[in-house]
Amino acid sequence: MSAPTTPLALIAELTHRCPLHCVYCSNPQELQSRATELSTETWSRVFREAAELGVLQADFTGGEPLARTDILELVKAARAAGLYVNLITSGLPLDEPKLDALIAAGLDHLQLSFQGATEPIAAEISGTKSHQQKLRLLDWLKCRRVAVTLNFVIHRQNMHQLAEMLAMAESSSATRIEFAHVQYYGWAFANRENLLPTRAQLDTSLGFIQQAQKRLEGKIRIEYVVPDYYAKYPKPCMGGWGRKLILITPSGEVLPCHAAKIIPNLVFDNVKDRTLKEIWQSSEAFQAFRGQSWMQDPCKSCDRRELDYAGCRCQAFLLSGDPAATDPVCSLSPLRERVDAILAAVNAPASITSPVVEQLAAPVPDSLTQPIWLYRPNPS
Amino acid sequence: MMNDASPDRDSKPRLAPGVRLGENNNQRVLLMPERALRLMGPSLEIIQRCDGKHTVAAIIANLQKIYSKARPEKVEEDILGYLQLLQKERALDFE
Numbered sequence: 001m002s003a004p005t006t007p008l009a010l011i012a013e014l015t016h017r018c019p020l021h022c023v024y025c026s027n028p029q030e031l032q033s034r035a036t037e038l039s040t041e042t043w044s045r046v047f048r049e050a051a052e053l054g055v056l057q058a059d060f061t062g063g064e065p066l067a068r069t070d071i072l073e074l075v076k077a078a079r080a081a082g083l084y085v086n087l088i089t090s091g092l093p094l095d096e097p098k099l100d101a102l103i104a105a106g107l108d109h110l111q112l113s114f115q116g117a118t119e120p121i122a123a124e125i126s127g128t129k130s131h132q133q134k135l136r137l138l139d140w141l142k143c144r145r146v147a148v149t150l151n152f153v154i155h156r157q158n159m160h161q162l163a164e165m166l167a168m169a170e171s172s173s174a175t176r177i178e179f180a181h182v183q184y185y186g187w188a189f190a191n192r193e194n195l196l197p198t199r200a201q202l203d204t205s206l207g208f209i210q211q212a213q214k215r216l217e218g219k220i221r222i223e224y225v226v227p228d229y230y231a232k233y234p235k236p237c238m239g240g241w242g243r244k245l246i247l248i249t250p251s252g253e254v255l256p257c258h259a260a261k262i263i264p265n266l267v268f269d270n271v272k273d274r275t276l277k278e279i280w281q282s283s284e285a286f287q288a289f290r291g292q293s294w295m296q297d298p299c300k301s302c303d304r305r306e307l308d309y310a311g312c313r314c315q316a317f318l319l320s321g322d323p324a325a326t327d328p329v330c331s332l333s334p335l336r337e338r339v340d341a342i343l344a345a346v347n348a349p350a351s352i353t354s355p356v357v358e359q360l361a362a363p364v365p366d367s368l369t370q371p372i373w374l375y376r377p378n379p380s
Numbered sequence: 381m382m383n384d385a386s387p388d389r390d391s392k393p394r395l396a397p398g399v400r401l402g403e404n405n406n407q408r409v410l411l412m413p414e415r416a417l418r419l420m421g422p423s424l425e426i427i428q429r430c431d432g433k434h435t436v437a438a439i440i441a442n443l444q445k446i447y448s449k450a451r452p453e454k455v456e457e458d459i460l461g462y463l464q465l466l467q468k469e470r471a472l473d474f475e
Contacts, residue, residue, distance in 0.1 A: 056409060056416045082404065146397055147399065176413050
């Protein structure tokens with residue numbers, strides 16, 4: 001065990017309710033219902049405890065955080081606690097008066113997610129028609145003083161639209177763009193065969209992004225999140241387990257990351273039972289993969305262990321069955337061949353789509369040549 | 381001031397939307413989307429003058445007075461470098 005560092009950001013999953021049904025949603029497959037959601041008062045206390053712990057930023061996310069009827073009170077409470085307030089939204093349940101009210105309540109930064117550059121692909125990926133509303137919101141934002149980030153989640157089915165996405169962002173008031181490749185957990189893991197880009201797509205996108213970053217320097221900050229299956233070394237997931245970030249689920253469980261609940265036998269504390277400080281400093285789940293004593297070979301003697309912290313624990317579990325294993329995307333992992341086999345299938349000339357997944361609350365695709373998606377439903 | 385050019389001396393820097401001063405555990409910080417910069421003496425002095433009223437030239441002249449023991453050229457160089465860094469982070473608008 002090692003002494004905890006100071007957390008920098010609190011990811012507040014205010015609700016799992018969402019009007020969108022994105023096929024790569026980062027919410028867990030077992031969604032929490034409205035009845036279990038934390039109260040306004042409990043969230044307000046958590047924001048104060050987070051600020052006392054050293055947290056600087058609160059990321060309001062979901063689901064769709066605007067589905068909370070007390071969203072204005074929550075923004076005010078987080079600002080009153082001294083936090084910088086980010087709202088990560090689909091923009092769907094929003095009109096101009098509500099936007100003004102959010103900004104007046106203290107919203108610092110609005111992150112608007114896009115599922116594509118055009119309505120058809122956005123509708124296919126999210127199982128909802130929301131693209132036109134997002135474009136209206138971009139217009140409303142132009143004359144308002146709030147930071148704007150556009151989040152484009154990219155994957156095999158929409159990567160050909162990068163130039164159109166960039167053009168949308170350039171004609172908006174955004175000062176920041178995220179082109180984030182889907183990461184393969186939860187719903188995205190289930191839909192992986194239809195989402196993983198080809199190597200050719202990835203190479204093209206890298207050149208495109210580098211050029212855009214250079215051209216727009218000082219105007220728009222462009223962040224690019226790579227699909228780590230193609231990487232040589234794993235990502236330092238969440239900046240290291242229990243080092244920088246705290247995630248709280250709608251019902252109050254405190255997690256080191258979005259996906260941690262998939263790891264068997266980890267016990268998560270709840271903010272209803274203990275203070276955030278106690279949980280951060282000593283809860284079993286946060287201590288489990290702090291420091292280096294849990295690491296295995298090749299990580300425990302690797303020079304990169306301070307850089308990537310052995311990669312992602314959830315990905316290690318998903319790909320190897322062992323959450324303490326070296327992240328199998330690492331080229332030094334003894335299990336890297338499993339990832340290579342997945343990539344080989346994606347990059348094989350005959351590779352089209354393999355409809356292998358069960359459909360839940362999904363619209364029926366038009367034709368059998370279309371991918372069959374596992375859509376994320378709304379919690380009961 | 382793209383491509384490593386220095387900011388225009390007559391322009392008036394102002395914190396971009398969603399960029400503001402904050403405080404945590406008695407430490408002043410500059411908060412912005414997905415980032416926070418810790419502010420020490422001179423960096424705080426610079427930020428406090430990025431109000432859309434001071435020109436770059438005025439900020440330099442101001443701080444050269446405050447830090448009168450430092451070489452004026454060094455103060456100027458540091459301020460221009462810092463403003464450039466902030467613009468790269470997209471933390472400033474120049475009016």
